[in-house]
Amino acid sequence: MNLLLIRLIIFAVLFFAGLKLYSMYREWKLNRDNLVEGDSQPADSKMVLCSWCKVHVPEPDALREKGEWFCCSAHRDKYLEEKKDD
Structure with a gap:
């Protein structure tokens, strides 16, 4: 019974850590995409x-x-x- 509880806690911690990493990745990707889109200056702008x-x-x-x-x-x-x- 104790082993099952430990496994459940480990699984929950890993699950929430994965969710946190995924949300951090999505935020990073959105920021990067916004920077690329926000760079509306033409490359040959004087x-x-x-x-x-x-x-x-x-x-x-x-x-x-x-x-x-x-x-x-x-x-x-x-x-x-x-x-x-x-």
């Missing part, structure tokens, strides 16, 4: 340099003002303010 912070940004995401490229409107405004003061 990168431009933000004139304020010097960070490279994909051209479709960048802002252009007076021949200069910017990563966001805040950096564009700061750059133009600084340029106006000069």
Whole structure:
């Protein structure tokens, strides 16, 4: 009787460990698939340099003002303010 109970406990532990591993695998696979799908930038997308912070940004995401490229409107405004003061 004791041996049957021990076997049942071992089986239950292995079963729940297998379920946990399977759920971890499914979550990993979903995250990996979402990363691949989320990478919607074309491979040949040109990168431009933000004139304020010097960070490279994909051209479709960048802002252009007076021949200069910017990563966001805040950096564009700061750059133009600084340029106006000069």
